[in-house]
Amino acid sequence: MTRNKRRVRIGALAATGLFITALLVACAAMGGAGDEAAPDRIAAIRGSEGGEFEAASAVTNKINYQGRLTDSGGNPLSGTYTMTFKLYETETGGTALATDTHSVTVTNGLFNTTISLGIGTSYFDGRALWLGITVEADPEMTPRVELMPVPYALSLRPGAVINGSVGSVSGGRILYVRNNYKGLFYGDGIRVDVYGDNSAGINASTTGNNGKGVYASTSGSGSEGVYASTYGANSDGVYVVARGIESEGVYVETYGYYSPAVRGYSQKDIGLVGQGSTGVWGQGTSVGVYGKSAGYAGKFQGKVAISSYSTGSTVLELGEGLDYAEGFDVSDQEEIGPGSVLCIDPLNPGLLTVCDMPYDRKVAGIVTGAQGLGSGVRLGSDEFDYNVALAGRVYCNVDATESAVKPGDLLTTSATPGYAMKVTEYERAHGAILGKAMEPLEKGEKGQILVLVTLQ
Known part of the structure; x- marks a missing residue:
């Protein structure tokens, strides 16, 4: 493994002039790295290829940082030093988004630490970010270090698994995608393309009680919680299977006026089809099933039965x-x-x-x-x-x-x-x-x- 060296000169530290050489390791969520990596860190990078990642414990809100500290003559230092790490959204100037100050142990010039900036997913939303570093009372080193794509993100290739628990984290999510711009194309949020036969673009399942395999919510006008489109023959826009006792294949709730829970539209055929022991079942406080048409408001093949609401007879x-x-x-x-x-x-x-x-x-x-x-x-x-x-x-x-x-x-x-x-x-x-x-x-x-x- 080859590593690039970044050398930054800083002002006097205590009574003697010192300068720091900051070597960023690829696994430390930075763009560059140093010449010599600790053997155990290299092993950790190699061991993470194609593995399973614990979302709640392995990569939470900390950034791993490794560097090399020398004096003005290039001699490696040893000891404990106070270092301050600040997160910025500008390359120079600006106000820090988050700050972490703690003591770092340096041995023969090398140090390895974790930066806890108290951040979750809010800052890492696609914007450019830089890390500013200060040792003891010295001014912040320049230039700031730009945060680049991290190796564990590169491992999210086909077959990778994001696994963990976010139940104890307020607002926690296994995966969060956000797009604040006006959508121009389908798939602006998450796009999944699958071309193989008998494949699933998105396969969602839950085993816990009261879970939702897919949960969709919209608040904007003219929006759809779930929009599905198919073009192939004998295809289904949405295909749902429910095997549990007293389970619903599709459950829909609406709370606004004039908002049907289920609405079907077809230009050339049937707007809504139900098939099963009970093909279509409607329940309401005023009207269970309402039909309106210039032709038949309701058309049935087979017997039609109307039962008493109170007795079921x-x-x-x-x-x-x-x-x-x-x-x-x-x-x-x-x-x-x-x-x-x-x-x-x-x-x-x-x-x-x-x-x-x-x-x-x-x-x-x-x-x-x-x-x-x-x-x-x-x-x-x-x-x-x-x-x-x-x-x-x-x-x-x-x-x-x-x-x-x-x-x-x-x-x-x-x-x-x-x-x-x-x-x-x-x-x-x-x-x-x-x-x-x-x-x-x-x-x-x-x-x-x-x-x-x-x-x-």
Whole structure:
């Protein structure tokens, strides 16, 4: 390892004339260094190549400084001397940003010390900095030493790790990047370019409780906390995976008026897509999910269910069936199944029961679900016994023992419990008509046919 020598002459020290030769070692956060480095220091430099750096203990707020002190004749000195180190942002003049004065032991002209200027990251923000040095009562040596890039920063090459703990430091950060100028290009803060397949530009993870893998905050108008853009086919601007119990892939909070937590925009396709056991879930004190469009405010593929806020029970369900149904409780469930014809139970107000007499004017509807056909619209919570079709098309139990049924025939209740039959006595059928047959049923047969429910 070669090292450059910087020799600076200073005024008289005590009763004899002395001068100091300041030799800055590369690892001392300075631009130059001396001819002869201590063997252990050289070993430390070599040992730091490609290693792991402890952010909170190895390189905190101290600068290592090594130099050589001689008398006017060039003879190395030994002893303890008071040295003052000052940090400036100007090469000459100006006011010191920070000062450190302490005793330094010199042995055969060589000394090695650490400068503690009480500084964190605030001064090292890209500006030029100089170090001024004073020995005992002498004037400050000139010229000041310019602080140059340090070797440990040069080691932040691919594969390097910055590791440590900043929990005990107020406002501490593992890595801090700041740009005070007006941005001209994307990537003015931190830019990461990755060109390999199956690679991640930024991979952030936390294992502690209540941690954030990526935390973004903005305060300026028209700003985005996170802005993601992709151009490749089958790509995602933001791709999030959450595997923990009760975890959110993306969690967003807003506090300003007219500030949606999540907003999706697409020029040619869908603004927002949700996929999963619950694709999109909305919760609010006034409106959970709000849709507005010149076309469809909301469009769904599959069933739609609306549940009670207090109980969680379904109060409205839109399915693929063809009927309108409501939930009812029954007084006797032994002979009831999909397709059964139900009547109002006069002995139990509010309940239904199986119809078992012809031309019963208490007829209420047909139990849904026969032939696997669900309801199109269903009202009532899940706590009711059965869904009963009051209108629309539904499969119904029909008894054609006495008369064959043809499409268009009026249907009423029969003596067979839970079955309908063809109306043959129209005077008795007034108020007891269940609906119209949409399929035929041969005489003498019993079965299920499609019925248009039109209670009259």
